[in-house]
Amino acid sequence: MTAHSTATPSRVGMVLRVTSGNFMEMFDFFLFGFYATAIAKTFFPAENEVASLMLTLMTFGAGFLMRPLGAIVLGAYVDRVGRRQGLIVTLGLMALGTILIACVPGYASIGALAPALVLAGRLLQGFSAGAELGGVSVYLAEMATPGNKGFYVSWQSASQQVAIIVAAALGYGLNLWFTPAEMGAWGWRIPFFIGCLIVPVLFVIRRTLQETEEFKRRTHKPDLRTILRSMLDNWGLVLAGMLLVALTTVSFYLITIYTPTFGKAVLKLGGSDSLIVTLCVGLSNFIWLPVMGALSDRVGRRPLLIVFAVLTMASAYPAMRWLVADPSFEKMLAVELWLSFLYGSYNGAMVVALTEVMPVSVRTAGFSLAYSLATAVFGGFTPAIATALIETSGDKAAPALWMSFAAACSLGATLVLYRRYHARGGDWRRRPDPQYP
Template sequence: MTTPHDANTNQIANANLTFGQRIKSIVGGSAGNLVEYYDWYVYSAFTLYFAPVFFPQSSGTIQLLQAAVIFALGFFMRPLGAWMMGIYSDRKGRKAGLTLSVALMSIGSLVIAFLPTYNSIGLIAPIILLIARLLQGLSLGGEYGASATYLSELATPKNRGFYASFQYITLISGQLIALAVLLILQATLSKEDLQAWGWRIPFFIGAVLAITVLWIRRNMIETEQSVAAQKRGESKKSSAFALFKQYPKEALKVFFLTAGGTLSFYAYTTYTQKFLVNTSGFSKETATEINACAVLFFMILQPIAGHLSDRFGKKVMITFFGIGGVLFTYPLFTMLSGTNNPYTAFFLIAAGLLITTGYTSINVIAKSELFPAHIRSLGVALPYALATSIFGGTTEAVGLLFKNFNFESGFYIYISAMIAISAGTYIFTKNPEQLDKDKI
């Protein structure tokens, strides 16, 4: 049934939006990913400097381990955040969910930036650090589903892939900004200054980025599908029980589509930096430069691939991802392990990221279209968060485990197999195109 527009509000998306208005809202809807991945890299990159500040004096390894445990706990809060924030976004609207998500990000970063040291307040310091990371974990868990849903609903049918590509553009931008901050601070501050106070700078930057996104999102429009679902009272039906009872196949499809995609993404964007040092023998500085150039190339690919998915279809792109991943992952990593040429290393990683783009270019739309509007945020967010925690979050650990057992090629096989499962899940099952049915 068609739901009429509310004549008294200009906060509802419609087909008459100008290109500029639509782009502004799409940037706002996807910009939280920038903060998310900036925060992800910053905490990990600066652990060497702040771990001794927050934990009792002990060996450096123990201090790093304690910081890593907090990092992991924050990561595994993402499914809980996806559940809570997904329901909130379905019931209160996409704009409300996105605004709350980025507000929590900002609070978490500010808390860490101002947090007193262990020498000042004792065990309260690591406890507050843990609370801040858990808060950010809740935020990050809901960000993907809310932004993916918002982008898919706001985009025009003929340009969904192109508009949805902004999510990965901002996501990768967060990685690059974090990497740039690390390189600049290492070049301008001594190791002593970085450990004493310099490590706080990137968290201040994270808070400023989050506040900026929060300001942008205050002026975002709401989507028609979300408004209509709320007016019909359907938004109250969003719950984990309803999701797995009414849409179990769709939830599983999101989970398995994400599994291989997130594994490939983390393998080529984060793990390759360690791989270049531990396996290929590059210096840390050279490995960082190669990785940064490859990630920048990956970012440039996103709008191009999004446009191609609009023109040729999602199945073409995911088929490219599936065939390319299965056939070339093993040889790409094998050649990467044996090269000492930085240009060759870049092109090999870039080739892997090109293949991965077959997934990143369609994943937002492919997942969103599986669910009706009243449960869409939760349906996208929760299975995604679970798959990312299980497969994406363990990418480096699994890769290092295979290396430790002198069977590093097993890791290449593992990636290839998961890509095959992800691509097959999408290609060989029926896609309902629910988004098209939700036009109002």
């Protein structure tokens, strides 16, 4: 057997092991968003249904406020002790948050302690997720074969789509087996318990990870103080990175986490219809992400980032207006698949670009901080912002304006980042120097 034939399965296994935690993170996040209505009634009862839902969505978004802190603390830990050990720690913290949300009794049983514990679970999940995504992306970038970094790193986001597909399929099955009343009372907890059962398997899988050769070769392991100083020295880069990620976070949470709520509460479509659409979106994302990641290896990151940011600005609101004018399952599927194409094409190039512009010694912390800030400022509160925009404006297509605004921010960041790189003698057709700026 040749070296090449043994290397390929080995690398496939490495990708599967490192992305397993990403699956868990998005599985839980999707469940919280999809069952937001039931969670609102269980933990945040209020006389006004919209107020109850908003409290739930704000709790969902609150977890993202912990991401920047997790990005710095856990990201520094990953950069200091290694990718493998750091990813095991983030998975453990994420599991604790999941178990807490799954097992907390409702407001009727323990009163105000119930929503407080759910909030604590979300904050713990957010803290761990702050470094999980960055750690996975950096690991994939460092293990990639020459000329294929975009393709390898794209599997970080692609693994999240598998979680969306599994969670949507599970929800669809539960809707067939149980009545709406049963799902609202206790059935919504079943997927969370299933998530808890998956955790031990993921621990076994992730413990078999090998440390990346690039990290092993490094002689300097920065401590937390050094990393904080580097983040302050490179604050402009972190800010630009945050804006670069804005379109990714807003579009993802809009077309996946918010879609079931939008379909049921705004378009008045059936819960099963919304789940089928979400499942199809997950499949579409899964296809476009690695395809566009590989394309970015051939044509460069910058062209894809610019083209799909502009396409989003031009088409998101008209597409959404067409949908809400006469809602139907077919039209919702068509619009969501178009938005999925825009998301997958942009994100396929964006994630690898963000790993490349961060200084090597603080790559995980820098990536994680930029991504976490974008999620906290833009993406995490997208379901709540979308609900508020519709409520205040009366325009059911208003969430698309939020997506267009994020696209404008990302377009500006792309132009600034690559103009600065070109000014330093770089060529956007090749990947940027990891030491930039």
